[in-house]
Amino acid sequence: MQKIRVGVVRGGPSSEYDVSLRTGENVLRNLDRDKYIPIDLLLTKDGEWVMGGVQQSFSNIVPHLDVVWNALHGAYGEDGKIQQLFEKFGIPYTGSRALSSAIGMHKGLAKDRFVEYGLTVPHGDIVLEGANIADAAFEIYRNRQLPLVVKPVTGGSSIATTIVYSLEELGDAITLAAKYGDVLVEEFIAGQEATVCVIDGGVKGEFLVLYPIEIVPPSTKPFFDYETKYDGSTEEICPGRFTLATHSLLRDLAVKAHKSIDARHYSRTDFMISPKGIYTIEINTLPGLTSESLFPKALSAGRVEFSDFLEHVLSLSLTSNR
Template sequence: MKKNIAIIMGGYSSEVEISLKSGAVVYQHISKEKYNTYKVHILKNKWVVVDDENNEYDINKHDFSANIDGNTISFDCVFNAIHGNPGENGTILAYFELIGLKHTSAPFYQMALTFNKRDCLSVVKEYGIKTATSFYLNKGDSIDIDKIIAKVGLPCFVKPNNAGSSFGISKAKTKEDILPAIEKAFKEDSEILIEEFLDGTEVTIGVIEFNNKVKVLPMTEIVSENDFFDYDAKYLGKSQEITPARISDELHKKLEITASKVYKVLNMSGFSRSEYIIVNNEPYFLEMNTVPGLTAASIVPQQAAAAGIGLPELFHNAIEMALNK
């Protein structure tokens, strides 16, 4: 008997439209012969199953079932394609774990930990992983620009602590740039971090569970037309994404070991894509995305393709790994 798979997409953050695109691609590529698949839009004002004619059916939040044409549909597994809140920060996954519904992501605590950039960096540092020097601010804190510059220098990056797709990130090149950058970041989150600028090659690395093993995918070198890998570079084509990355075999091995170690020390499962800057042949960990873009043009699917893994196999593996937990 075919399993019922809910593909959740949308969310409550600035990434809602990107998530809807990722979810639609997942829905398109999962075999309808192997699974019964349902698009589920998780939005601030509604949770609904959306069929191919755009008819909507309410989700019963008591057990995450739906009544479709007089039939109650219960789900065997949820494929999580929500970037940001509540999919990537663990909120909805805690709910699924409470009601006993399997899903393709890591447990809710791991998702919350990795989504919180400050906390994630604090954990990996304890395992000897190199990171950029950081300065933290909460909304309402007094802001001492000179103190910030003394710690992280110029230029520096100002980031929301809990946000994705480069929303709210700025590169501050001068002292005068810092306050507007802080104000921009606070529009996305009440916590921000300010990091030193690391001048080096940017590499992004997908690490997944594949056939019950941790698999490091071929690495991608990011060459942005802009000052950094911002929203336009990620989604509007203003960057080169070179897979495999143009790095030495020695450095490739070092990055592979580091990426696998980070995945394991964070007790991850499911999808991940982490960002690194290489400075003097040493990888510096920036952050981890646990619901990376899943369109054909997105980086993790590109990396999977370079490893000989097509989208259907990538998505089916995630479902089977979740069902077998």
């Protein structure tokens, strides 16, 4: 049987460049060499394509590929832009399509879809890029109860995400997050953090939902921030220590979130479990697949080999209309 040539795209211009390198490295390492020819495709921070150590145009790379594994994270890789490039050249690729990616990446638009599907989300406000930060901060301070969570609307890996307890902190946090564009300011939901991974099944409309993961940041950190995501200090318990009813509800909500933006192949949705109910925080259409990432840990807990997951998603991407 002829081997399938898989171009693994990693790097990219976003602030999650280093995470993407590690995701791509893990994918490259675990592709079955009996079935696939892995091709390392580096997209530099400046937007240059490199294959085999040689810089070249994407149009010259395409004839060497049968399918692309999109291992990018954040801007350009997760917001629909690179998906449009793949579609322009007619190359199959893993992950959600362009529109679903754009919606999932934009926390405001995604929250609107969640609400349409009956999910509970934190109340919040968006500060548009270029707005007067002092005025915006004061207006939010007058109308919202502290503490508040401040983060970029289109960011990932909790980059520039802050919990604030005063007007001064609110202004500083908006300034920090505004470096990445529009800013989302929303109510802080206290409770247990959880995340759930969803994988499309072999039949459209069927899903494999992995065990919910309970996330316990170190006592010195109020939430699962960028540092604790990758330094090993956070306790990630899978299956999480939830009641059976909560396990079941989390899985149902994750499927609803996945369907609400028409996500494809796989996704991971973050939740907060509070006395007031379960809040859907955000969806990740290209969650990290590094050896330290949550998705591989959930696969392992469900006794799904990472290489089998890769093969399944590649099979879906090579199947028309999937």
